[in-house]
Amino acid sequence: MRAPTSGPEVAAGDVLLSVENVSLSFGGVKAVTDVSFDIRKGEIRAIIGPNGAGKTSMLNVINGFYHPQKGRISFKGKTRSKMRPHEAAHGGIARTFQNVALFRGMTALDNIMAGRTLKMHRNFFWQLLRFGPALAEEVEHRHRVEEIIEFLEIQAIRRVQVGRLPYGLQKRVELGRALAMEPELLLLDEPMAGMNLEEKEDMSRFVLDVNNHYGTTIALIEHDMGVVMDLSDRVVVLDHGIKIADGTPDQVKSNQKVIDAYLGVAH
Amino acid sequence: MFYREAGQFKTSYSADESVFPILQDRIGIAVILGLAFVVIPLTATSFTLSSVLIPVLIFSLAAIGLNLLTGYTGLLSLGTGGFMGVGAYACYKLTSLFPNANIIVLILASGFFSAGIGAVFGLPSLRIKGFYLAVATLASQFFLSWCFVRVPWLVNYNVSNAIEVPTRTMFDIPITGPNATPMTRYLVVLSIVVGMTWLASNLLRGRIGRTWMAVRDMDIAAELIGIRLYRTKLLAFAVSSFYCGVAGAMMVFLWLGAAEADSFNINQSFLILFMVIIGGLGSLIGSFFGAAFIWGLPIVLKMLPEFFGVKIHAATVEHLQFMTLGALIIFFLVVEPHGLARLWQIGKQKLRVWPFPY
Ligand SMILES: Nc1ncnc2c1ncn2[C@@H]1O[C@H](COP(=O)(O)OP(=O)(O)OP(=O)(O)O)[C@@H](O)[C@H]1O
Ligand SMILES: [Mg+2]
Numbered sequence: 009m010r011a012p013t014s015g016p017e018v019a020a021g022d023v024l025l026s027v028e029n030v031s032l033s034f035g036g037v038k039a040v041t042d043v044s045f046d047i048r049k050g051e052i053r054a055i056i057g058p059n060g061a062g063k064t065s066m067l068n069v070i071n072g073f074y075h076p077q078k079g080r081i082s083f084k085g086k087t088r089s090k091m092r093p094h095e096a097a098h099g100g101i102a103r104t105f106q107n108v109a110l111f112r113g114m115t116a117l118d119n120i121m122a123g124r125t126l127k128m129h130r131n132f133f134w135q136l137l138r139f140g141p142a143l144a145e146e147v148e149h150r151h152r153v154e155e156i157i158e159f160l161e162i163q164a165i166r167r168v169q170v171g172r173l174p175y176g177l178q179k180r181v182e183l184g185r186a187l188a189m190e191p192e193l194l195l196l197d198e199p200m201a202g203m204n205l206e207e208k209e210d211m212s213r214f215v216l217d218v219n220n221h222y223g224t225t226i227a228l229i230e231h232d233m234g235v236v237m238d239l240s241d242r243v244v245v246l247d248h249g250i251k252i253a254d255g256t257p258d259q260v261k262s263n264q265k266v267i268d269a270y271l272g273v274a275h
Numbered sequence: 276m277f278y279r280e281a282g283q284f285k286t287s288y289s290a291d292e293s294v295f296p297i298l299q300d301r302i303g304i305a306v307i308l309g310l311a312f313v314v315i316p317l318t319a320t321s322f323t324l325s326s327v328l329i330p331v332l333i334f335s336l337a338a339i340g341l342n343l344l345t346g347y348t349g350l351l352s353l354g355t356g357g358f359m360g361v362g363a364y365a366c367y368k369l370t371s372l373f374p375n376a377n378i379i380v381l382i383l384a385s386g387f388f389s390a391g392i393g394a395v396f397g398l399p400s401l402r403i404k405g406f407y408l409a410v411a412t413l414a415s416q417f418f419l420s421w422c423f424v425r426v427p428w429l430v431n432y433n434v435s436n437a438i439e440v441p442t443r444t445m446f447d448i449p450i451t452g453p454n455a456t457p458m459t460r461y462l463v464v465l466s467i468v469v470g471m472t473w474l475a476s477n478l479l480r481g482r483i484g485r486t487w488m489a490v491r492d493m494d495i496a497a498e499l500i501g502i503r504l505y506r507t508k509l510l511a512f513a514v515s516s517f518y519c520g521v522a523g524a525m526m527v528f529l530w531l532g533a534a535e536a537d538s539f540n541i542n543q544s545f546l547i548l549f550m551v552i553i554g555g556l557g558s559l560i561g562s563f564f565g566a567a568f569i570w571g572l573p574i575v576l577k578m579l580p581e582f583f584g585v586k587i588h589a590a591t592v593e594h595l596q597f598m599t600l601g602a603l604i605i606f607f608l609v610v611e612p613h614g615l616a617r618l619w620q621i622g623k624q625k626l627r628v629w630p631f632p633y
Contacts, residue, residue: 073499094499094501094503109499110496111488118488125500125501125502135478135482136477137474146481
């Protein structure tokens with residue numbers, strides 16, 4: 009997979025995305041309150057916290073699905089307060105969902121091919137004829153998609169409608185669709201939820217491989233502390249929409265506020 | 276085990292990307308096309324051509340049009356009749372404006388008018404979905420019906436207030452009008468329908484088809500992979516209406532020979548919708564099955580009692596038709612929402628493993 013060419017390049021280790029004083033509420037419910045953190049290029053950044061802490065809301069803000077009432081997001085040096093999801097996709101942000109948002113009526117192959125939509129440029133009339141350059145484009149992208157299918161070890165199910173697949177495989181296909189976008193920043197919302205140990209190990213391996221081989225920056229929400237400690241370079245902890253800790257896994261693990269939040273101590 | 280792909284290995288993705296990757300399917304389609312283009316014209320009676328095959332083909336095209344929108348993009352429309360009407364009236368105006376132009380070109384060109392109108396009436400789909408969108412398209416149906424009745428300019432101020440199809444020839448052979456033979460009209464209809472079906476299948480297997488289905492299955496996720504919803508939906512409305520418009524033009528010019536506003540009312544919209552539901556939402560071949568089934572059912576029901584020598588009142592036959600159709604629609608909605616196309620697939624699967632049960 010190639011790195012996306014659009015926009016200014018960010019060197020590894022520099023800040024790729026920064027969240028500044030973001031607040032988001034739904035009516036009276038404060039989902040996120042005055043949260044700031046950054047994600048550096050090439051790292052795996054975990055976002056953890058108890059249920060309802062505002063983790064998913066944070067991802068939704070990052071990829072433009074929700075617009076925060078306060079605060080700013082800078083991505084690749086460009087600051088914006090409002091952005092549409094498809095603009096985020098253009099900018100190189102891809103994501104998976106907590107409860108799988110695949111195109112259920114389509115095959116695994118078509119789902120992943122759909123992830124290449126932005127990279128395909130042959131116009132309507134070429135598509136109608138599906139001939140010459142249009143077919144060549146389709147085949148070229150099929151090659152890329154087959155690489156992903158091989159990487160995720162889902163060759164056997166490429167022609168299966170994803171609605172019929174077991175949950176664990178659906179999560180894999182969804183990761184495949186996100187990878188097909190060749191994102192610069194990959195947001196994963198609980199990629200291992202509901203999986204057994206073996207599936208979790210597979211998925212952890214995929215996440216690490218994506219990060220190592222393609223240099224993709226990853227923001228990961230995960231409840232399994234073992235997984236978080238193993239995979240992530242830095243961790244940000246949210247509780248009730250407030251950031252309570254930020255640092256390396258070891259720092260966070262020994263932070264008293266984090267321990268209290270997870271043990272449910274009143275504050 | 277006569278029908279199977281065993282031993283047919285694809286050595287390249289381009290071979291795997293073809294319409295019919297399985298050899299038996301390719302042979303099957305060649306046989307069907309041979310029958311349709313050669314054997315049927317040589318053997319079929321005028322009645323079969325004019326009253327069975329031509330209408331079934333035209334309705335199939337309209338059903339494909341609606342299927343692109345409802346089955347593939349997930350946008351329910353009750354305006355099909357109106358969009359077909361736009362094609363028919365546009366074609367009539369075009370034949371009057373350009374009396375010397377090739378009639379087939381004009382029939383295809385009239386599709387662009389319904390595509391434009393369809394895209395305009397598709398605008399509400401950017402805001403509303405499901406039931407509310409269906410009601411909005413229903414409003415467009417009523418508006419268009421009203422135009423067909425009330426705007427005499429559309430029918431060149433004919434006293435009959437109907438489209439009267441003029442004679443148009445190509446290579447001195449009459450294609451439209453009273454002198455066109457059923458066989459000529461059948462071959463023209465067949466060519467257009469086969470060609471447009473092929474184009475639709477190209478679209479559906481490529482990027483555009485995937486964006487349509489993505490919007491149908493999960494519009495939020497579609498947006499997050501970079502699909503622009505408004506473009507995708509409006510394109511679906513335009514292409515769908517193009518197909519319906521061409522079907523409408525063919526219906527008047529190559530089948531009925533004349534038509535009033537009533538031909539394009541809400542009943543027509545429902546008829547096409549039933550074809551799509553019974554044939555199979557999201558299936559091209561299902562569109563043909565649905566059209567053949569709904570058009571053929573009354574003919575069969577009419578012939579059966581005669582065949583067995585039973586005398587049944589014509590009115591009873593008509594009631595029977597409505598009841599059977601209603602029951603079948605409910606059956607398919609409940610039991611097999613993917614329609615006849617799904618039964619076809621199951622049949623093929625059975626054939627693949629035959630003689631073993633699975
Ligand atoms: N669309 C919405 N409308 C109203 N309230 C919402 C919405 N989305 C999230 N919330 C509220 O915002 C708060 C944070 O929710 P969020 O889904 O971000 O939590 P989370 O950390 O992802 O939790 P979990 O671990 O259970 O997935 C919750 O109180 C939730 O009820
Ligand atoms: Mg969540």
